[in-house]
Amino acid sequence: MAPTTAEPLDLAAGLGLDTVLSIEHEDLARTPTDGVRRSVDLLRAALTAEPAAAAR
Structure with missing residues (x-):
């Protein structure tokens, strides 16, 4: 599955x-x-959304 917009931002x-x-x-x-x-x-x-579960 492709990452959401927030996931790469959370990772960074x-x-x-x-x-x-x-x-x-x-x-x-x-x-x-x-x-x-x-x-x-x-x-x-994306920046104001909750962090992705994998990045927690």
């Missing part, structure tokens, strides 16, 4: 990584602003 945090996260937007069906905004919304939700 568990390893002590505290750095910049880069967003790449290549979806031609969306404007750059909309693509980045949607990405930020998804990441914000």
